[in-house]
Amino acid sequence: MKEKRIFDAITNVRDEFIEEAMKTRLKKKNSWRKYMAIAACALLVLCARILVLRNGTQNSGLILDVIYPRAYAFEDYDTRREVLEQNPVLESFITALNDFSYNTGALILENKGQNIHFSPLSLYYALAVAASGADGDTKTQLLNILGISDAQVLEEQCGNYYRRIYADNEIGKLKIANSIWLDNDMNGEPISFKDDFVKRAARNFYASSHSVDFSSQETSKAMANWISKNTNGTLSPSIETNPDQILSILNTVYFYDQWINRFDKNKTAEDTFYLSNGSEVKADFMNQTFGSAGFSKGEGFTRAGLGLKNAGHMVFILPDEGVSPYDFFASSDKMKEAFEGGEYFNGEVVWKIPKFGFGSKLLLTDALKRLGVSSAFASDADFSGITDHMAYITDIRQETHISIDEDGVEASAFTQIDYSGSAMPEGRAEMILNRPFIYYITARDGSLLFMGICENPAEK
């Protein structure tokens, strides 16, 4: 009963302390940047504008917050197994997700002479949220690009996949956050939103809903705060809203993890990185050699990956000398060949990776139009699942960031699984990444979270 008395007394502590605890994020004892091995994040902004006002019933919309899946410790294998068992994901969903990544990546990772970082997963989730509120041709085109013909299956799979890859533990974090910002008033005219859409978005996409006034500057601030909060402060973009806007879907993917085998900082040394324009820059290179590890060689490239503790792998594709990384993005098939093809070997792998950290700002609207998503951007778009008013998407933007360094934790049992008991060495790969290269990060299921091209590690 003593405990009950303490419990009751704590229940009645001052309101101001409760408010403070509710609004304050705990300080990190160490900045995440100091101990992360790899960190990446993405922000996707999808804006929809209203076209014509029709009569609609007044409905301020049920605005919902999200309860994220329960976090569990890195070594809590029982819970991890339980989560995986309870949230089955179809192989066809992973295939659709990766095909989507190749289709969009081949168009988005184009030669601009600078670093580029893209999250296909972030785009996939934002479009899936939009598809769940679409109908007619708009819905068909969106489902077509997302590679799943049944909207309900898509929603369920997105929900299950979300719970499978969600990680928030002492080693790292992988969190997709979605939010829907609704304007329920257009120049004095009421706009009604469908409660069902808001509820399904919360249930399957963990999307919180916010009722706002897009003509107010406070809305831009609130959206920017939401983004900053969900990317641990790594992204703080300025968001511009428009009074004509009725809906904005925000998606962020925030990720950091540690190498299974950390790089020895004492072996990091400055060396030359050769840019595609013929000039040179200096960069710090991390060095490590594995006596027995897997790698693949294909036409014009060598590919090898490094294991991450929570997620799957970070994989690097080094084009042969004289081959441009963009050659592999000429088509989705060519890209798939570089990401999955080639002949597999097991042997010594020598790593020399420049430390890098940069951000990208991408406009994705044109790429989606080229992939056949036209209706969603047209004045006759059908988003009747969201609102009875006519609305269409105006633009889709993505802002991303990535950085890598040596840190991580000492080799664990995973290392044994990855590197021992393998076949006799069949060759040797030199992953000397001293010229532009491609990289991608996969989740546990092998799906593509991020991809990019490092043109210049010195560029921020």
Next chain:
Amino acid sequence: MEDIEIIELYWARDEAAILESNSKYGGMLNAIAFNILSNHEDCEECVSDTYCKAWNTMPPQKPISLAAYLGRIVRNLSINRWHQRRALKRYNGAEVIISELSDCVPSTNQVEREIEAKELSAAINNWLKKLSKDDRVLFLRRYWFGDSVNKLAGECGTTPNKLAGRMYRLRQSLKYDLEKEGIWL
């Protein structure tokens, strides 16, 4: 919607008060209840009862912080339900019988107990005030909102074991302060 506007809805007997409370604090209330009960069905009922109790107590109540007000209700309802469940499961009904019989115990010391409870809350408030903001937030996130050690450790960028050590030191500090104030439980 601001707290004050929601409270006005309660006073105006407008059922939108419950919808607005749910959209603003539903997530928080669900999390508190679930952290205590670990059962979705019980959690939903407690949150639903919380709105009911809020509806029945406003008016006359006019809380300054609606979050704290609703949070207290859901904490009380959840802990009571947890005791009921525990009694049913573990004590095969005996605790229920004892609990029922407690109605027969003369309540002469009820006032004294209430004063003691107020003193205890005041002492905890004083102790919380002396803590650093980060320690205070950590203590309340664990013992008021019921957030898991794993979750808090993740947010602090530390391991659950290290955080458990920090929590232990905080509890010891509270114990020391309460003893110093002459409060014995």
